Amino acid sequence: MPDPLLPGPLWLIGCGNMAGAMLAGWIQAGIDPSHVTVIRPSGLPAAPGVRALTSAPEDEVPAVVLLGFKPRMLDNVAPALAPALDPGTILISILAGVEQASLRARFPAPRTIVKAMPNLPVRLGKGVVNLYSDSQDIEAKAMATGLMAALGHAEWFEDEDLFQAAGILTGAGPAFLFRFVDALADAGEAIGLPRAQALRLAASMVRGSGILADSSDESPGRLAERVASPGGTTEAGLNVLDSDAALSGLVRRTLEAARARSLEMAAEARPPSD
Known part of the structure; x- marks a missing residue:
């Protein structure tokens, strides 16, 4: 058939x-x-x-x-x-x-x-x-x-170069996101939650938030602002991530490291020149 x-x-x-x-x-x-x-x-x-x-x-x-x-x-x-x-x-x-x-x-x-x-x-x-x-x-x-x-x-x-860049973002990206979920669970455990519960809550939160980010007309940055009330708990946490562009800089360095390795692998796979 x-x-x-x-x-x-x-x-x-x-x-x-x-x-x-x-x-x-x-x-x-x-x-x-x-x-x-x-x-x-x-x-x-x-x-x-x-x-x-x-x-x-x-x-x-x-x-x-x-x-x-x-x-x-x-x-x-x-x-x-x-x-x-x-x-x-x-x-x-x-x-x-x-x-x-x-x-x-x-x-x-x-x-x-x-x-x-x-x-x-x-x-x-x-x-x-x-x-x-x-x-x-x-x-x-x-x-x-x-x-x-x-x-x-x-x-x-x-463009093949853009394809390679996108592959770093979406191909390797899940591993980086899994690390972040694990870090959220670690932090939840540190403030008193049982480890299994913290991991379960973190994974469920990421699933729902991802669906919202994908379906919303608003940017993820704007959605983050909507979660945070002035002077509230979320704003206090965002201040840590935003201070000196801590999270943005970390993610940029992460992707740059992966891209550098991708370029090395491309060079290694080229056939020997005559």
């Missing part, structure tokens, strides 16, 4: 945390697991009904291939995988920092190579997936859009 999200077989090359989250999100969205093959050295099953192999099958040509391994493994994987792809294969890479030109150097056959940067909430269909491609194939890009939109919000970028 045809799959509404797939034009043919989907191969996942590697299935770590992020690729596994995407697979879970796709199955939740209705992809038939029997149309999916996970290829990884262990050959371990990834999900019920999904074929698991240690090498690429020789009896099919994939419609879509997702590169979901560690970027440093690119040159170990590419020589065996590249011959299995044809011009119609849509190659999607979630390899952090690896540039489009570096991918094309290893995989010359596919007309359409898409760089995608998802985040972990794709597992729940609530993620953000940034997309970039130099392909002019409108139909292939539309297929990629539909596949990624099944995981949450999908947004295309015309």
